[in-house]
Amino acid sequence: MKHTLAVLVxxxxxxxxxxxxxxxxRAFNIESIAAGYTEESETTRITVVVxxxxxxxxxxxxxxxxxxxxxxxxxxxxIDAIHRELALIxxxxxxxxxxxxxxxxxxxxxxxxxxxxETMVIELTGEETKIDALCEVLADHxxxxxxxxxxxxxxxxxxxxxxx
Amino acid sequence: MKITGAEAIVESLKNEGVKVIFGYxxxxxxxxxxxxxxxxxxxxxxxxxxxxxxxxxxxxRVTGDVGVVMATSGPGxxxxxxxxxxxxxxxxxxxxxxxxxxxxxxxxxSFQEADIRGITTPITKHNYLVKKAExxxxxxxxxxxxxxxxRPGPVVVDVAKDVFAAELDYSYPEKVELRGYHPxxxxxxxxxxxxxxxxxRARRPLFFVGGGVNLSRTAEEVRALAERTGFPLILxxxxxxxxxxxxxxxxxxxxxxxxxxxxxxxxxxxxxxGLGVRFDDRVTGLLQHFAPKAKVIHFDVDPAExxxxxxxxxxVLGDLKWSLPALLRRLDPAETAEWGEKIAPWLRLLExxxxxxxxxxxxxxxxxxxxxxxxxxxxxxxxxxxVVTDVGQNQMWTAQFYRFKHPGSWLxxxxxxxxxxxxxxxxxxxxxxxxxHVVVFAGDGGIMMNCQEFDTIAKFxxxxxxxxxxxxxxxxxxxxxxxFYGGRYAHTDLxxxxxxxxxxxxxxxxxxxxxxxxxxxxxxxxxLAMPGxxxxxxxxxxxxxxLPMVPGGARLDQMVMGGR
Ligand SMILES: Cc1ncc(C[n+]2csc(CCOP(=O)(O)OP(=O)(O)O)c2C)c(N)n1
Ligand SMILES: [Mg+2]
Numbered sequence: 001m002k003h004t005l006a007v008l009v010x011x012x013x014x015x016x017x018x019x020x021x022x023x024x025x026r027a028f029n030i031e032s033i034a035a036g037y038t039e040e041s042e043t044t045r046i047t048v049v050v051x052x053x054x055x056x057x058x059x060x061x062x063x064x065x066x067x068x069x070x071x072x073x074x075x076x077x078x079i080d081a082i083h084r085e086l087a088l089i090x091x092x093x094x095x096x097x098x099x100x101x102x103x104x105x106x107x108x109x110x111x112x113x114x115x116x117x118e119t120m121v122i123e124l125t126g127e128e129t130k131i132d133a134l135c136e137v138l139a140d141h142x143x144x145x146x147x148x149x150x151x152x153x154x155x156x157x158x159x160x161x162x163x164x
Numbered sequence: 165m166k167i168t169g170a171e172a173i174v175e176s177l178k179n180e181g182v183k184v185i186f187g188y189x190x191x192x193x194x195x196x197x198x199x200x201x202x203x204x205x206x207x208x209x210x211x212x213x214x215x216x217x218x219x220x221x222x223x224x225r226v227t228g229d230v231g232v233v234m235a236t237s238g239p240g241x242x243x244x245x246x247x248x249x250x251x252x253x254x255x256x257x258x259x260x261x262x263x264x265x266x267x268x269x270x271x272x273x274s275f276q277e278a279d280i281r282g283i284t285t286p287i288t289k290h291n292y293l294v295k296k297a298e299x300x301x302x303x304x305x306x307x308x309x310x311x312x313x314x315r316p317g318p319v320v321v322d323v324a325k326d327v328f329a330a331e332l333d334y335s336y337p338e339k340v341e342l343r344g345y346h347p348x349x350x351x352x353x354x355x356x357x358x359x360x361x362x363x364x365r366a367r368r369p370l371f372f373v374g375g376g377v378n379l380s381r382t383a384e385e386v387r388a389l390a391e392r393t394g395f396p397l398i399l400x401x402x403x404x405x406x407x408x409x410x411x412x413x414x415x416x417x418x419x420x421x422x423x424x425x426x427x428x429x430x431x432x433x434x435x436x437x438g439l440g441v442r443f444d445d446r447v448t449g450l451l452q453h454f455a456p457k458a459k460v461i462h463f464d465v466d467p468a469e470x471x472x473x474x475x476x477x478x479x480v481l482g483d484l485k486w487s488l489p490a491l492l493r494r495l496d497p498a499e500t501a502e503w504g505e506k507i508a509p510w511l512r513l514l515e516x517x518x519x520x521x522x523x524x525x526x527x528x529x530x531x532x533x534x535x536x537x538x539x540x541x542x543x544x545x546x547x548x549x550x551v552v553t554d555v556g557q558n559q560m561w562t563a564q565f566y567r568f569k570h571p572g573s574w575l576x577x578x579x580x581x582x583x584x585x586x587x588x589x590x591x592x593x594x595x596x597x598x599x600x601h602v603v604v605f606a607g608d609g610g611i612m613m614n615c616q617e618f619d620t621i622a623k624f625x626x627x628x629x630x631x632x633x634x635x636x637x638x639x640x641x642x643x644x645x646x647x648f649y650g651g652r653y654a655h656t657d658l659x660x661x662x663x664x665x666x667x668x669x670x671x672x673x674x675x676x677x678x679x680x681x682x683x684x685x686x687x688x689x690x691x692l693a694m695p696g697x698x699x700x701x702x703x704x705x706x707x708x709x710x711l712p713m714v715p716g717g718a719r720l721d722q723m724v725m726g727g728r
Contacts, residue, residue, distance in 0.1 A: 010343065010344060013293070014281060014293070017281075017282060017285055021285045021286055022286075025286050055475075058470075058471055059468065059472060062468035063468050066466070066468055067344070068290040068310060068342060068344055069344050070344045072344075
């Protein structure tokens with residue numbers, strides 16, 4: 001099963017090496033990893049999506065927790081939380097196909113962020129499955145490139161992950 | 165007070181109570197070494213950086229203090245790698261201070277630049293690169309704290325060359341503040357109730373004692389538990405010495421070269437209580453069939469060890485110094501007194517196994533048997549020596565045939581199995597315990613991997629006794645080739661010209677050789693009685709196996725037995 005972990009770490013050089021090194025060394029099945037600054041300048045928050053059964057998950061959490069720079073790990077999987085990913089998709093778009101693509105973009109509530117004679121760049125924020133679905137539909141038009149951020153997640157309600 | 169970075173390091177080491185440094189200088193640490201010179205700081209110059217780190221490791225194992233190492237950038241630092249990995253696998257506390265190229269040169273493939281932080285990330289408990297002198301006091305304080313607390317381990321502090329010369333306002337922090345590091349001490353008391361319930365239910369209970377007991381210095385608590393419960397014990401390689409070999413319910417080493425009784429006990433027990441163990445594959449054999457009839461209780465300080473290899477039914481997390489006394493307090497003597505009867509048949513079974521299949525070997529009088537060498541040294545030292553081994557057959561024979569008396573008296577590279585460990589580790593052990601007898605057992609292969617340290621023990625007059633069991637082969641590998649590769653001895657023949665006696669003497673260590681069983685005891689006695697360092701080369705047969713043996717991928721009860 002897939003688990004989404006919020007990993008709070010010290011904002012120090014080498015932290016990401018320690019984390020990614022550990023993940024590959026212990027052969028954990030990580031699907032995505034997204035890091036960024038937080039409300040505290042000293043803290044970086046990493047959202048890790050891992051495919052693991054209960055025993056494997058226990059190992060992932062325990063091993064990551066052992067890293068000195070890892071402050072706290074919260075499993076957001078069973079918790080009411082907002083899961084989002086951002087994707088930029090560059091798709092072939094001629095004058096004939098452009099309006100068709102605009103329709104698709106509307107249906108998905110995506111945004112067109114760049115247009116030229118041959119291509120369009122579409123921006124979509126949403127859950128993974130929604131992005132997958134858009135990519136599938138756009139594939140008919142010819143996708144030139146895709147970039148995705150990897151998932152980030154935040155619990156609903158007043159309590160931050162560090163206190164969950 | 166304004167001082168230089170190098171002086172700040174020296175001051176910090178003083179603050180940590182560091183008595184001696186093992187190291188090797190070079191360009192990037194010239195300023196640091198100059199500060200050592202000025203402070204007249206005790207320092208052992210080994211003849212190779214690998215020697216320095218194993219020596220610090222040996223020192224840490226016998227003293228319980230953090231071992232301290234210094235080396236220069238690039239090749240100096242990379243020469244430490246094997247020793248760091250060795251210490252990491254066996255959870256030995258070390259702080260290693262390496263020089264790095266100057267800040268402005270980092271990342272440019274500068275002369276003698278190696279990213280030692282990146283290289284050592286998977287083999288350290290934590291590591292640092294210091295680019296600003298002001299950070300030094302905090303970093304050194306943290307490094308020692310991290311190395312020694314919780315589950316101990318090595319910490320690397322890489323310091324850019326110009327930081328040693330830069331000035332800072334020095335004050336050593338009183339406290340460590342690390343948001344992400346809170347070593348466990350006390351765990352959940354309530355779970356101990358469940359442990360006692362299981363213990364009182366068990367008909368075939370077994371304590372499995374590991375290196376964690378050595379590290380946490382809880383051998384006495386384990387002894388008290390064994391006394392109170394009457395339960396039998398088995399030991400991992402790293403757990404040797406925690407319970408005396410002569411202790412009546414100690415059934416010895418478990419695993420690949422474990423005793424018949426210990427391996428059968430593991431297979432047949434209904435309750436296995438692991439104390440400071442990590443269920444290494446050399447212990448478990450085929451994992452799916454390990455302790456198949458048992459509930460498993462795991463006592464450890466490291467939560468990540470639980471369920472890593474073996475499925476645990478009850479975990480008791482926390483320092484053994486907390487959990488073992490707490491368990492003891494819960495064991496009501498009136499109740500435990502009644503356990504004796506219910507486990508009596510189990511103990512009888514174990515004793516039968518031991519009697520029918522003891523550790524044994526063919527007692528020949530035409531050649532010197534390695535096991536006889538170990539037994540004789542055991543006898544002559546009365547189990548009072550600090551016993552250090554290299555890796556291979558020599559290591560396993562020592563584990564099997566030396567009669568240990570004291571915790572902390574056994575030093576071996578258990579987790580990594582590092583050839584070349586023995587001599588430098590013995591050197592460090594002798595520095596840590598000058599009054600103790602240090603005996604190193606090594607093979608003819610492994611001794612060559614750090615034989616340069618003969619020079620160091622001679623120079624510092626360290627009375628380490630090195631016994632080279634010379635079978636003229638890479639014995640342990642040759643044994644596998646004999647047993648599993650149809651006797652095709654691919655590159656394990658070491659027979660050559662090396663004269664170990666001359667080798668040792670060339671570096672100032674008196675040496676003897678013995679080739680016939682005649683006079684073995686007297687020769688060993690003579691060597692052990694020498695006032696300074698000494699080497700004895702013992703010629704042993706090339707084809708003697710370490711037995712019993714659980715072949716790789718087999719179950720613990722599928723031992724190949726030995727002894728004729
Ligand atoms: C650094 C290192 N290289 C290789 C090995 C693999 N290895 C394990 S035991 C062994 C043979 C050791 O031979 P020797 O030192 O003569 O000891 P013996 O087994 O003969 O007692 C080898 C090569 C190792 N453990 N460590
Ligand atoms: Mg050999």
